[in-house]
Amino acid sequence: MATQDGGEEVIMETEAKPKGAEALGEDAEKGETESTSHPVAGDATTQDSNISNGDDTDDEREKVDLKIIWNKNKYDLKIPIDNTGAQLKEKIHSLTGLPPAMQKVMYKGLLPEDKTLREIKVTNGAKIMVVGSTMNDVLAVNTPKEVIQQEVKAEEEKKEPLCRQKQHRKVLDKGKPEDIMPSIKGTKERLPTVPLAGMYNKSGGKVRLTFKLEQDQLWIGTKERTEKVPMGSIKHVVSEPIEGHEDYYMIAFQLGPTEASQYWVYWVPAQFVDAIKDTVLGKWQYF
Template sequence: MSDDLTAAVVPDISNKHKNTLADETGDSSESIEQPPLKKSISNVPITLNIRYKTQTFSVQCDLYDTLKDLKDKLDKLTNIDPQVQKLINKSITSAKHNDATTTLKDLNINDGQTLLLIGATRTEIFSASELKNNASGNKNSMEDYTLGTNKKEPLCKQTKHEKVIKIGKPENAQIGITNRHDPLPPSIDGLYMSMLNQTAKKARLTFKLEMDELWINTAETTKRIPMSQIRNIIDESIEGHEGYSIVGFQTGTTENSIIWIYWCPSQYVKSIRREVLSDN
């Protein structure tokens, strides 16, 4: 009989103890769920396909990873400094983002999507720097040319450029706007293009970001230039023609390697530099 009493009493003591704890902590069996922790939203694993040149990497990340998180992972895979990485996808606009705070979810990037990665590796940058240093003693080097133009008259006053400017603005030139920076359009029409010992030709710039190429279209041909081959961009406003600029794409180490574009609407110059050279 004593055993039966003990069995009857023990549950009562246990329940009383449980109720006492509930009273002290403010908790009860009816309030089991706790407010979710803030970081619990960052638990949506996704896989992205990163295409770089001829390679494709599968990268495991989280939907709430920031662009900085993703670029840090790509740095380890490719040896491309996050500061020079450019990620291109139809979900990513040309507007500037804060890599430290913008998440993949903010950019509407989903599981299984493919992003194009553009950028030179640290090794390639070092090699280019060495080449530039080796070419510094050449009086025809790009560095000497740039310094020379800074000391002389503006580009539009130099004979070879002045001849093209005097031809006049193409009839289909887009409206140029000063002191404004617009996102890069798919193409820019109403231009003139000239290269070494060539007559200026009407041209159109087409930006093939998904292929990492700049196309220069003329009536006769299309010149396709990998953006990784463009070492520098020279740009200068055309005096007396507000809203328009001369833009030079340097593909080698000398002045002769520059492809000159005339009547480029000035509002696109900064975007061109950002897309091709990763300039801010």
């Protein structure tokens, strides 16, 4: 029995050693697990970093492509959908030069400045209409016509008299029309209640002028047709007495932004010239 007990003890001791070995093995495995846990933590960091990058990518996707339409021009704009209407106006300013304060931005109505594009449900590819004028346009519009008239007059004084220029001589050389209205030199009269008739235009055809004050229009009538021109669209009026016939004038109404748009009328009675200018430039004559 002693031998057996001893044997058992030996066996127990022998079995105890593997247990110790197992403990060491467990410790070793635990150590390995702990040692390998650090790279996992590093991986977690990498994953966090990847998640962050993923958010940035989402931000990139959270943009909308817009078509900005202003003054018959189209602009492509990509902008975060969480930008406000005010931020959109700043972007439009950088594209067009149109100050935000002078913009009227339209998307299903007037676009609010304090709401985001997401809140007002702006979709990808949406067309944004912009109405407004640049500072240069505003200054040009607000420049008094009298100032423009003075500048034109100063420029005219530097040039050769209009009635000597070839383009006008071919009309003036036809002579004074027989049915022209009588002129009174050295006097100023209001516009007559009937159209000014019997004059020539640049092509040498007969023309009449009718001032429709109640409609704010100048009617330029020829044998072929009558042009109804809003007086507000006439930029300025050029006039000059006809040499040798100073009791009659040649007058041009500039209908567009350049001199090429001038509509010339010849043999206008001198007494009505100032009244014509005042009427067109806004100083209406009432009767």
